[in-house]
Amino acid sequence: MRKNNVYIETYGCQMNVADTEIVLGILKKQGYEVTDKPENADVILLNTCSIRENAEQRIYGRIGNLKTLKYKNPGLVLGVLGCMAERLKKDLIDEKKVVDIVVGPDEYRSLPEYIDIAFNGDKGIGVKLSRTETYDDIEPHREDGLSAWISVMRGCDKFCTFCVVPYTRGRERSRSLQSIITELENLSLRGFKDVTLLGQNVNSYRDEHPDNEVDFADLLAAAAQVDRSMRIRFTTSHPQDLSDKLLYTIAEHPNLCNYIHLPVQSGSNRILELMNRTYTVEHYLNLIEKARKIIPGVSFSTDIISGFPTETWEDHLATIEVMKQVRYDGAYMFKYSPREGTKAFKMFDDVPEEVKSKRLQEIIDVQHQISFEKNQELIGTNEIILVEGLSKKSNNFIAGRTDTNKVVIVPVDEKIKIGDYVKVKINKATSGTLFGDYISHIEIAKEDVTVSV
């Protein structure tokens, strides 16, 4: 019998990227083949995101153009997975008749059954959330490469008032430390060199045992020891829960990257309270200062929302002030988008669209200037990069990344191969990219614990 081909597209955050690998792991076990061409597929899946209105609009657009494939091949099954599936449930099928199945993030184990229902001409809907599902035992389907993502926990209990994630991903739950370490060991054997541990708030990671409890710092310490030549990153940290223990752990292990994504969202205490972020600007700035003392050279990125309900000009200036104080290495900046079902949705979305856009542009400009200045300061310094491949813009250059997550471009050299660690001297910088010259190779053994620039 001919095997069924599945094609999947992934939208949204890295958790969705990791989930797509879990979905493909489940389907491959059932005999499906993965294809990268939608026109060859028997099943097309969209793993979707609901975080902002425009994320959903994009997916509606995509469903619209996949319709034509469905006309050509009426047996084709079109499925919506991920956060939009969870948020809109049956409405998605009622509204978009071409959609055959809607399966939320905690029901992927049953996906093969829902697809079979659709093959038999019915519609399938699986949107129950779970308090326990972590897909601990599923082997994700990963292409060979350098970088990988591992979800170490699912869900979120923070309920920031603007955010749909607690509704689309359900309650917080963690995977066992042992299953994560086993996955890291396998990635190490396959030659992966850069692994990011994922969770909406990794600092609430817990693996509970009767006699001892393992927290996120313990998990990171264990992860760092699997293979010293493998860099370990993590995202996202909520500023309320980032512990001193975690900072000391990062400082102690050279392969735990000196990079923390620490979303601030706003620089105004009044807005932070309305957002239910549960920290103040003072707490946040203290944390940054402490982290910089404990982890010399640590870099920070952040998320910022502009135009949250009732945000005044002064609130906006307070956000810019925080950006100038922290001097982030990078930022993801968004216009507030009201999401039905969240607490903020009931607040009046009173900041006009043009004002939101203007404030967002100002924030982007400030960050651009800071990134530029910070990168300029690195000219003349030596950095260790992990070589990732040819530069996107030119085959005469290769691209690598520092452990602080900055991209460095170096002229092609036959000595340098993908996956090598090399020392480079920075000679030029823009706001988004560093340029350097090759100095030497750095050998890092799996057991190594000391790496110096």
Ligand code: SAH
């Ligand atoms: N768990 C992570 C973030 C997940 S969503 C954290 O707590 O930081 C990624 C980012 O999207 C958020 O940090 C926030 O800046 C942005 N975001 C979430 N909901 C939004 C909304 N309704 N409108 C605009 N931006 C939003």
Ligand code: SF4
């Ligand atoms: Fe959303 Fe807040 Fe949870 Fe992040 S911590 S996923 S912003 S509710």
Ligand code: F3S
């Ligand atoms: Fe989007 Fe869901 Fe991630 S809403 S950002 S895909 S958790």
